[in-house]
Amino acid sequence: MRIYNDLTRRKEELIPQQENHVTVYVCGPTVYDLFHLGNARPFVVYDTLRRYLLYKNVEVTYVQNFTDIDDKMINRAQALNITVKQLADEMIKEYYHDADNLNVMRADYHPRATETIPEIIEMISILEEKGYTYILHDGVYFDTSKFADYGKLSRRDLDDQEAGASERVELLDDKRNLSDFVLWKLKKEGEPAWESPWGEGRPGWHIECSAMSKKYLGDTIDIHAGGMDLMFPHHENEIAQSEAANGKPFVNYWMHNGFINVDNVKMAKSGGNFFLVRELAGEYGYDVLRFFILQAHYRMPLNFEEEPLMAATHGWQRILRSVENIEFLIANANPEFDQTQSAELSDYIITTIKEFERAMDDDLNTPDAFAAIFNLVRHVNIVSTDYALSADSLEKARNCIVELCAVLGLDAEKKAEAEIPADILEQVKLRDQAKAERDFVTADRIRDELNALGYKIEDTPQGPKVSREVEN
RNA sequence: GGCACCAUAGCCAAGUGGUAAGGCAGGGGUCUGCAAAACCCUUAUUCUCCAGUUCAAAUCUGGAUGGUGCCUCCA
Incomplete structure (x- = not known):
């Protein structure tokens, strides 16, 4: 270094x-x-x-x-x-x-x-x-x-x-x-x-x-x-x-x-x-x-300013969401995955770590280190929407992001760790039923109610994804 | 008066000789029942300005301009 x-x-x-x-x-x-x-x-x-x-x-x-x-x-x-x-x-x-x-x-x-x-x-x-x-x-x-x-x-x-x-x-x-x-x-x-x-x-x-x-x-x-x-x-x-x-x-x-x-x-x-x-x-x-x-x-x-502080807020959220999204994909991983793409993702992780270390070895270049993490985030987002990836490769990607953030002293797991209570999950299920019956009035009402309680529902190809908004 | 540092897009910010990372914001689009998230396209022919060195400069040299810090407590 x-x-x-x-x-x-x-x-x-x-x-x-x-x-x-x-x-x-x-x-x-x-x-x-x-x-x-x-x-x-x-x-x-x-x-x-x-x-x-x-x-x-x-x-x-x-x-x-x-x-x-x-x-x-x-x-x-x-x-x-x-x-x-x-x-x-x-x-x-x-x-x-x-x-x-x-x-x-x-x-x-x-x-x-x-x-x-x-x-x-x-x-x-x-x-x-x-x-x-x-x-x-x-x-x-x-x-x-x-x-x-x-x-x-x-x-x-x-x-x-x-x-x-x-x-x-x-x-x-x-x-x-x-x-x-x-x-x-x-x-x-x-x-x-x-x-x-x-x-x-x-x-x-x-x-x-x-x-x-x-x-x-x-x-x-x-x-x-x-x-x-x-x-x-x-x-x-x-x-x-x-x-x-x-x-x-x-x-x-x-x-x-x-x-x-x-x-x-x-x-x-x-x-x-x-x-x-x-x-x-x-x-x-x-x-x-x-x-x-x-x-x-x-x-x-x-320089301390409002706008860069907001940019930091949103940038950090991008990483947190990415970890959350990957965990959702892992939980719903398809056993029939694309081997080539999964292997390629594993390679990309190795590249990311190299880039991260190259940056940090160069007089603690944390901006470049973040760039390496963000590149991986974008890469995972791209391939995971087009291909089914192995749980193993997704897990490696998740761990890579979490570990590199941890080196920077940032806890990217915090949000994901929040437990979702059973009664909330029950509501999510009810909403999904209403949606299936094309009763969007009921579905949207439930979603609004859960939003008010601090839970966010997102519909994905793998089904509804519920998360808790984490307070600072 | 002395000694340093900084100047890159709308904003923040890397890059220090090989043809401009990354984040945020904006605009357009894809997906969606609507959303959300995500993705795609778009935003600097150019790095404060002027000279010079070089095949090649945001990067090196000289100068100018603007801004800041330290010389007093200070992260």
Whole structure:
């Protein structure tokens, strides 16, 4: 599999340090509020990467942190008159609610910054011993000028940055360099704090990821992922800290996803132009949101709009209906089937899987992966209307669609699993009798009644097909 | 001021040297008692524009235009 590595700005073959075992660290949410669609993109995208690696029988150790202590946490907790810990516990619960429904697998480790304090302090101490830090009145700082490779990920030249930015960015305070950042913030009145060699305080933002990554995955990890906006300064700073402290490369492959925009402007809490996943799910359903995210390539900007959301709704329905239709055909399969066409369908399935894997192997090209699935859907629809297919080949087609969707974290069986109650089936039978007697008034009345109850009847060459409309 | 990214049909979106995937929407049709689903036809001689390289460019190079992001919390 090739992935685009932001460190080299090229697609590279993914070669993990340990054969057949990939370590992944994804920057998780700051748990001060429900997350919005833009926040959801990395969760869904890197979950899909994980699922695909698992599908390829590659072992994955996956870490996604919770940032549960920072200014936003403190401010929100104060506003709600609860402790920071209470806020974090509550919001982590809410995170799981949305993430589980988006079918984002739980990470192998979901560390919290506040539960990694000893490791953070240890790392700062090492940096201090090695001479990378200095102390100001409000905390311990990292001196970026001491780290020769600073800027290698985001390709920034510190002097140029400072020259132009000084017009609009506040002055350096007492920092030695504009890009220097705080490792340990000394306690201010009313803030949660932990003991440390530098006095009571709390970790700066960047150090937590370095410490948690090291704690669970070691000095050098295979993949570190997050949103584009984290590339600088967050990930740049992580590299500086980790490599300065560990003396080893921090990350082999950096992956960054593009933003979700609203009217072509980045969706952000601070911009006020955000849509919570919780709210959107009520309108479109979690599956559709996941489908929507994955129908664009993860590095491209994705504009949030009504029409594409509806397109995602209908596109996903097309797949669900196809699975449902195939299952109906299997249940009513004719023992006298067309051998040539059945064999040909089996071949087409193999082609589909190849196309799907080719797409996914190419830097997680999920739009192309969907195209492969849709091609199979159309193919099955075409041959199954003209020929009787073997139950075996139909089953393979059904399983192929379901399995490939599952790799993308989408459950295409959900709808089909809904049981139809006996009394509904009884009504369907009555309608069929009325139809046979050409009593279409009665037949249509029954159909309308069942529609009102949420059941859909479709007449097919194999007889009436009844299905339940699935709510989101 | 610096550093990046994006520009493909009505909409969304792949494709990065070999003659424009896929989804949605629209129009027409087949099937149906009527529907639904499905299928067929139709929708970009062309990929923001201008030059250049090449037998060949949406794809490479240079330039222009428009839009966005980061440099401050940020997925």
